[in-house]
Amino acid sequence: MKPLQVLTLEDLPALLKCLSPARTRLLQELRKAGPISIYELSKRLERNYKNVHTDVVQLASLGLIDRGAEGLASVPWEVLRAELSF
Numbered sequence: 001m002k003p004l005q006v007l008t009l010e011d012l013p014a015l016l017k018c019l020s021p022a023r024t025r026l027l028q029e030l031r032k033a034g035p036i037s038i039y040e041l042s043k044r045l046e047r048n049y050k051n052v053h054t055d056v057v058q059l060a061s062l063g064l065i066d067r068g069a070e071g072l073a074s075v076p077w078e079v080l081r082a083e084l085s086f
Helices: 012-018 021-033 037-047 048-060
Strands: none
Touching: 021 037, 021 048, 037 048
16 A cells, blocks of 8 residues: 655645646546656647646646656556645
């Protein structure tokens, strides 16, 4: 079993910015496709390569995307759970 990984963001607006609808769709497509290039991902999403690259870099810096040795992107998790405390 993989250890639990926790990503903490300061507030709901930060979470919504991090997981915008376009980024959520990107993560879903990547999870479905398996390890693929950013170029292939941008074609599948019908989005501009530069914008997809920016999203992949940002999501990778948060640990939501893995980048393999060949530069292929993948989603290393099966469930993403958000919790909001007041």
